[in-house]
Amino acid sequence: MARAHHYRRRHKEAPELDMTTFMNLMVVLVPFLLITAVFSRITIVELDLPSAQGPAPSEPTFRVEVVVREAGLEIMDGTQVIAAIPKVDDAYDLPKLSEYLVTIKNEYPQKEDASVLLEPDIEYDHLIQVMDTMRSVEIEADETGQIARADLFTAISIGDAP
Numbered sequence: 001m002a003r004a005h006h007y008r009r010r011h012k013e014a015p016e017l018d019m020t021t022f023m024n025l026m027v028v029l030v031p032f033l034l035i036t037a038v039f040s041r042i043t044i045v046e047l048d049l050p051s052a053q054g055p056a057p058s059e060p061t062f063r064v065e066v067v068v069r070e071a072g073l074e075i076m077d078g079t080q081v082i083a084a085i086p087k088v089d090d091a092y093d094l095p096k097l098s099e100y101l102v103t104i105k106n107e108y109p110q111k112e113d114a115s116v117l118l119e120p121d122i123e124y125d126h127l128i129q130v131m132d133t134m135r136s137v138e139i140e141a142d143e144t145g146q147i148a149r150a151d152l153f154t155a156i157s158i159g160d161a162p
Contacts, residue, residue, distance in 0.1 A: 067081075068118045
């Protein structure tokens with residue numbers, strides 16, 4: 001009798017796995033995750049970093065440089081400061097910068113490149129705001145009050161302030 005009991009235990013079949021509940025969970029979970037996923041648009045701005053190995057220009061050319069300092073903004077022509085814009089209420093005066101850049105763009109309409117030069121402790125957010133101001137300007141297109149964007153300097157290089 002002991003032998004018969006031992007025989008039944010040895011040939012007992014393994015229970016089947018019931019995958020129904022797991023499949024039900026996947027059927028509900030996958031569409032839910034797809035619907036609630038946030039799709040974001042990422043904009044990439046290509047920057048040209050200045051090279052120390054570049055060829056020396058044969059004649060001095062006009063370069064637009066905006067120097068971001070702790071005290072304010074400076075607009076340079078590559079050799080000297082042509083405008084200094086102090087901070088207003090502890091913030092950079094970006095509308096004034098935009099006015100100066102529009103004036104420069106009107107004088108040099110073919111000019112597309114510009115540089116942003118930063119002091120070491122300038123926040124990243126200030127760099128982005130200055131770059132956005134340099135890239136385009138909002139203008140009134142017609143009498144209806146429609147606002148359009150005009151490109152200023154779209155090829156922006158970044159570097160350290162002198």
